[in-house]
Amino acid sequence: MPSCKICDSQNTALQRLDDTEVVLCKDCEATFLANIPPEQELAEYYEGNYRITAQEYIATEKRRLFRFPEQIKLIAKLAQLKPPPASVLDIGCDKGYFLDEIRRYGYAVMGVEPSSAARLYCTNIGIEVKNSTDELNGTYDIITMWHTLEHIGDPVGFLNRVQNHLAAKGLMAIRVPDYGCLWRKIFRDHWVWFQPRNHYFHYTEKALRQLLQVVGFEVIQIQSQRPNDSLTDKAYRLAARTFGKYWNDRISLKKKIGKIYEGVTGIELYALAIKK
Numbered sequence: 001m002p003s004c005k006i007c008d009s010q011n012t013a014l015q016r017l018d019d020t021e022v023v024l025c026k027d028c029e030a031t032f033l034a035n036i037p038p039e040q041e042l043a044e045y046y047e048g049n050y051r052i053t054a055q056e057y058i059a060t061e062k063r064r065l066f067r068f069p070e071q072i073k074l075i076a077k078l079a080q081l082k083p084p085p086a087s088v089l090d091i092g093c094d095k096g097y098f099l100d101e102i103r104r105y106g107y108a109v110m111g112v113e114p115s116s117a118a119r120l121y122c123t124n125i126g127i128e129v130k131n132s133t134d135e136l137n138g139t140y141d142i143i144t145m146w147h148t149l150e151h152i153g154d155p156v157g158f159l160n161r162v163q164n165h166l167a168a169k170g171l172m173a174i175r176v177p178d179y180g181c182l183w184r185k186i187f188r189d190h191w192v193w194f195q196p197r198n199h200y201f202h203y204t205e206k207a208l209r210q211l212l213q214v215v216g217f218e219v220i221q222i223q224s225q226r227p228n229d230s231l232t233d234k235a236y237r238l239a240a241r242t243f244g245k246y247w248n249d250r251i252s253l254k255k256k257i258g259k260i261y262e263g264v265t266g267i268e269l270y271a272l273a274i275k276k
């Protein structure tokens, strides 16, 4: 039986969810794929699956508009603990939505993103992005990872490397799917964020706390939350109406239903930790 990749426990069990085999740690509650593909395959996956087209530029702006309340909520929380001026490193920054907002508040920003198309997009809007943490130099006051850790097959090794780029007493902010939430238990492998193609690791509150402690962080808070509140729903509808009117860009019924499903069942963990 494979041992736990977070707490080293031998008290693990193999589970089969549809055609995916996962390892569950009965001690820290971490769940991870029994066969995690090599890092190279993950790099190729991101390289091959994302591209920017003209339509994508428009879709990106629409997305930026509807995620505005979510970003402000995140920034306000971080600014209470580390007010600007300070530096922020966002790992898995996608098209720089978060960095683009937080830099306006007086933060110096840097991103890490494996997708070359998303990196190109960031460069075009003036945000510097590296394709891997190996290319980073220096330290940052805040490191954020929004829905990034679930893509990492060796979270202990990864966080140990990443924290070399966090300043002393620096702040680590993490959001991951909440594998312990009720919807995951109901939907099992049909849960919105059970995506074995690219989500290798799953965390309950206990597992995430264990991981942060193993790599030497002081955990300030971990909470289970709905990432999007009613303000985001309103912003989504406003973006849909605005882009529908001026860009003739309508949302299909299938997408609308998908959005509602994700909004209801997509529960995440939000963690804040300090480098000791």
Ligand SMILES: [Zn+2]
Pocket: 004, 005, 006, 007, 008, 009, 025, 026, 027, 028, 029, 030
């Ligand atoms: Zn464990």
